[in-house]
Amino acid sequence: xxxxxxxxxxxxxxxxxxxxxxxxxxxxxxxxxxxxxxxxxxxxxxxxxxxxxxxxxxxxxxxxxxxxxxxxxxxxxxxxxxxxxxxxxxxxxxxxxxxxxxxxxxxxxxxxxxxxxxxxxxxxxxxxxxxxxxxxxxxxxxxxxxxxxxxxxxxxxxxxxxxxxxxxxxxxxxxxxxxxxxxxxxxxxxxxxxxxxxxxxxxxxxxxxxxxxxxxxxxxxxxxxxxxxxxxxxxxxxxxxxxxxxxxxxxxxxxxxxxxxxxxxxxxxxxxxxxxxxxxxxxxxxxxxxxxxxxxxxxxxxxxxxxxxxxxxxxxxxxxxxxxxxxxxxxxx
Numbered sequence: 001x002x003x004x005x006x007x008x009x010x011x012x013x014x015x016x017x018x019x020x021x022x023x024x025x026x027x028x029x030x031x032x033x034x035x036x037x038x039x040x041x042x043x044x045x046x047x048x049x050x051x052x053x054x055x056x057x058x059x060x061x062x063x064x065x066x067x068x069x070x071x072x073x074x075x076x077x078x079x080x081x082x083x084x085x086x087x088x089x090x091x092x093x094x095x096x097x098x099x100x101x102x103x104x105x106x107x108x109x110x111x112x113x114x115x116x117x118x119x120x121x122x123x124x125x126x127x128x129x130x131x132x133x134x135x136x137x138x139x140x141x142x143x144x145x146x147x148x149x150x151x152x153x154x155x156x157x158x159x160x161x162x163x164x165x166x167x168x169x170x171x172x173x174x175x176x177x178x179x180x181x182x183x184x185x186x187x188x189x190x191x192x193x194x195x196x197x198x199x200x201x202x203x204x205x206x207x208x209x210x211x212x213x214x215x216x217x218x219x220x221x222x223x224x225x226x227x228x229x230x231x232x233x234x235x236x237x238x239x240x241x242x243x244x245x246x247x248x249x250x251x252x253x254x255x256x257x258x259x260x261x262x263x264x265x266x267x268x269x270x271x272x273x274x275x276x277x278x279x280x281x282x283x284x285x286x287x288x289x290x291x292x293x294x295x296x297x298x299x300x301x302x303x304x305x306x307x308x309x310x311x312x313x314x315x316x317x318x319x320x321x322x323x324x325x326x327x328x329x330x331x332x333x
Contacts, residue, residue, distance in 0.1 A: 002242040005115070006030040008071045010056050010104065011078030012049075013040025016119060016175060016230060018184040020075050021049060023234035029241075032069045034061070035078065043331060044184045057100045062107035073115035073241055074108055076101065079148075082192065083123065084287070086145035097148035102155055109163050115244045116156065116167040117237050122226075122255070122294055124150040124171060131261075132226075132297035135171070135253055142289045153253065166251045168240040173226035173257035173296045175233055177317040178324030185324025186230075194267055195227065199322045202275040203329075209279050211264050213286035216293075222264035224293040226257035229311035229320070239305040254304060257296025258312045267314070274318045 007024055011017040012033030017040070024031045025046060032050035045051050050069060054061045056078050065071060079097040080086070086093040101118075108116060123146030124139045141147045156167045176195040178185030186196045200206045214221040233256050240252065262270075265281075272278050301307055311317060 002245050004029045005072035005245065006032070006070045007073045007075060007241070008065060008069060009033050009075045009077065011035055011040060011076070013037060013042060013044045014077055015186045015188065016172075016233065017075070017077035018044035019179060019230045019234040020077065020237050021045065022179060022183055023231070023238050025049070027238050029238070030069070032065060032071070034065060039188060041187050044187065046183070055100070057103040059103065059107050062104070063111060066107070066111040066113060071111070071113050073117070073244070074104065074113060075117045075237055075241070076104060077119045079119070081145065083143050083145045083289075086143050086148070090144035093144045093148045097145070098151045101152040105155060105159050109159065109165060112164075114165055114248065115241060116165065117240055117244070118152060118156060118167060118169045120153055120169040120171045121146060121149050122171050122173045122257070122296065124153065127289065127291040128294070131291075131293045132259060132295040133255070134297040135255055135300055157251070160251045164248070166244050166248055168244055168252040168254065170233075170236060170240060170254055170256045172233065173228055173255070173294065175230050176227045177229040177231065177311065177320045179231055180311070180320055182320075182323050182327045185321065185328065187328055194264060195271070195318060195321050196325075198268055198271040198279060199275075199318065199325045201279045202271055202277055202322065203325055205325075207280065208282045209268060210282050210284050211268075212284050213290060214283050215286070218263055218292055220263050220265050223290055224261040224263045224295065226259065226261050226295045227267070227314065227317060228257050229309070229317050232309040232311050235310075236301065236305065236307050239307055243305060252304060254301040255296040255298050256301065257298050258309060259296055259298040261293055261295040262314055270314045270318050274315055274322060
């Protein structure tokens with residue numbers, strides 16, 4: 001039985017971070033959250049969870065949190081995630097994702113926090129030559145977002161060699177859905193995630209869904225992606241933390257996906273079926289840097305962790321996203 005050590009979740013008021021908080025609480029872990037609420041939401045943090053509003057580059061605040069909470073592990077979700085914005089404003093991404101992660105690692109090492117789970121991304125692979133993509137595939141990011149995350153992975157590797165510190169970098173594919181009990185979900189206004197955009201359109205919050213590119217080398221010409229339910233992803237973080245505690249000398253890097261892909265039109269058709277209405281599709285040109293297909297090879301995470309996805313079903317992902325979107329309407333009035 002793994003000892004349940006106190007965990008600090010950075011960005012715990014955001015989309016994936018808030019699901020990780022729920023997964024930890026549901027499994028009985030002591031949890032605290034730090035979030036500057038730039039893109040996160042106070043309502044996403046459950047009652048009873050210690051919350052610190054602040055920034056992860058505030059070393060004095062981090063030292064106080066570690067002392068007050070007895071922190072022994074960090075789950076790091078805080079950062080910026082919009083690929084086109086990273087191209088337009090690269091320095092923002094190298095600050096928020098790379099420099100601030102360095103500050104967080106520095107504070108962790110000084111406080112003797114030994115375990116670190118990092119929210120990485122399939123964007124570290126860039127446009128892979130082979131799909132499904134394995135963890136050993138070349139890392140060749142094509143935008144500052146992917147590069148900023150890869151730089152953090154490199155720092156983690158170096159820190160683990162120099163200090164009593166181990167880490168797990170989880171490279172996400174396309175995260176979607178919401179907590180099955182509708183306790184939290186994707187709440188960002190103007191979000192760019194396809195399933196979020198599609199359920200907003202189905203509920204009349206958007207007039208249409210743009211389909212970027214119909215000439216990809218895929219069965220229907222639209223881009224194919226590996227969609228993973230956010231609650232399955234959050235569960236992977238808890239299991240990864242258990243693995244780090246069980247083997248303090250080992251660090252891990254693993255893909256997080258289901259190993260199967262759906263096209264943009266597959267997703268929109270699924271939303272149509274679940275909602276029993278037809279979303280207007282507007283066909284537009286490709287976005288720069290969009291690969292034809294991006295599917296995870298997930299054999300490593302399956303072999304390393306006792307991870308059994310519970311929601312690896314596109315209609316289920318859509319249903320949970322839809323339920324959260326309705327709940328969000330209630331929350332915001």
